[in-house]
Amino acid sequence: MNVDIYDFELPEDLIAQTPLLDRTASRLLTLNKQNGSIQHHNFKDIVDYLNPGDTLVLNDTRVIPARLFGVKEDTGAKAEVLLLKNVEHDTWEALVKPAKRIKQGSVLVFGEELKAIITEEGDMGGRTLKFVYTGIFNEILDRLGQMPLPPYIKETLEDKDRYQTVYAKNEGSAAAPTAGLHFTEELLDTIRAKGIHVAFVTLHVGLGTFRPMSVDRIEDHVMHEEYYTLPQETADIINETKSRGGRIIAVGTTSARTLETVAQKCGQGPIVKSSGWTQIFIYPGYKFGLVQALITNFHLPKSTLVMLVSALAGRDAIMKAYYEAIDQEYRFFSFGDAMFIY
Template sequence: MLGSIPELDQTLQAYDYLLPETLIAQTPLVPRDRSRLLVVQQKAHQHQIFQDLVALLQPGDLLVFNDTRVIPARLLGRKVNSELAQPVEVFLLEPRQPRTWLALVRPGRRLKPGAQIEFGSPECPLLRAEVLATDEETRGRIIQFEPLVEQPFEDLLEQLGEVPLPPYIQDSTARPEQYQTVYAQHPGAVAAPTAGLHFTPELLARLQSQGINQARLTLHVGVGTFRPVETNDILQHNMHSEWVDLPAATVDAIRATKAAGGRVIAVGTTVTRALEGACQNGSLAPWQGRTNLFIYPGYQWRVVDGLITNFHLPKSSLLMLVSALVGRERLLALYEDAIAQQYRFYSFGDAMLILPEAVIAERSPDVAF
């Protein structure tokens, strides 16, 4: 990673802000594209509605979407051989091998290596899991699953699991499909790429009809995106890696957009990390692999020109990523105005569009398209 950041920007406290709990959105808007949109321009910003995106982008621009699909990653079971039939919650984070997952468990202190968990009714359990090891980095467990009936593990997961909502959503009437983007295709995420939740099929069609092109990639959102930054010096934070699939068609679309003078607009921070992570060697090419790229102020951008994003938690790596585009002080001032204007925050909240002319970050001079 190139560049350096001022000493003040390295402190975790520099990325803090106060948010009234009443502004944490508990339910999604219907229809999705009626959410508010804070539009960030070069020297000003304005308040609009998300469906106004059609007029805010230009023909020849390219929107890049993350088409990952959230899996039913939350499983409720019980510890085997427990006299009290102790309930257990398992939250899947990422696959390690077939039927073997890294997961968070509760209560963790009683689920040591060798412990077994069953899922389904006590009279007819459908799935069993064994704790193989403790993962020190995430404080989670490596768990191996074994179906107890003649059904594939993936089918049992769909039957027994729940699509998880973030912990700050406490009172929601949201249905599971409302925590999926309308273009979600490839299962594997444990949280939604929330900037995409604002799009409807009708809005996508209107954008396409105006010459605003669309491409897709896959980043399976995992613990890396939402793991809190816990070090006072943000440079000491280690991002957990997440799996990315950047297809050839999307690379071709980006190259064509750049060659024609168009702009690449990332729909969400996960798309941003995927595109920038795929271009760390100085050239953009089709790629499958894992990225642990941590973007913070001072980062030199390679691919992304603009960004659509939600409003993020204080002291989060996502807040640092957006700060790398427009500057930390300006971003916090924008958040202050959004709070004053009663914007809705976090996963089911409103959105922000950072237009390319608002980006103050330097661009890497050594990128080949």
């Protein structure tokens, strides 16, 4: 399949630049994957589409302030680093700018308390670097780092917490699992009160979020690795839900990819706790093992995320829904409106 079949024109003014004051005030487009019917709602109405005995699976990763601005130690030239993956201890994979001038052996300085030594060079601005500092790294990062907002967001984010879900817990992401941004604690309490289980997985969003597909054929694309964890408590809830005939509903594509990674590992047996690195790439033709419904945002043209939702609902149904969302002036991407595929 050619990547271009997932292209569409999106007016720039539909790209949401700031989050709404009320997280639950977003709009909600629902898509029935069986008959293709589309309806329009407020996000709070999601409760009406969830049944007692269903399980919502949310990604509790926490975004780190992963964008650092500093200088090269030898020349004083400006340098930018975007942390993507903690390899081990103080060693990270990152994207750097300007990549042509930041080579292996370069030393970058961030204020008076943090330095980074470039230890390896990769492609497309990728570098491996080792940090040198005194104190606690996460505290230094909180002071010096900025939230790594996607490049299509031009506005300054005044409140860092608005790029975190209310249940964010495990630090390590270079981007937020944005479908979860629509939930508040009050809405989650309402969902639980209806008899719907809420379970958590962790997937630290990494390099693949920031790199466009560079191939023409979808089948030739290789996803970058991201670290995931599915705890035994969540495995138990999933197994019980399946045994009772309830649905497994992923909140966001990151939760979906985690669930499907574990489903592949467990095969026909019960779901058990699992952790590791995943490169799973879900596109049409894929047969889902766990995910039956999905809450998601509206994604970029020709992105792997559009392909994932098309695998669940069908390309034609997704394209129809996207064009209707554009016609109805829905807000797109990270701070935008939501879609429920069921």
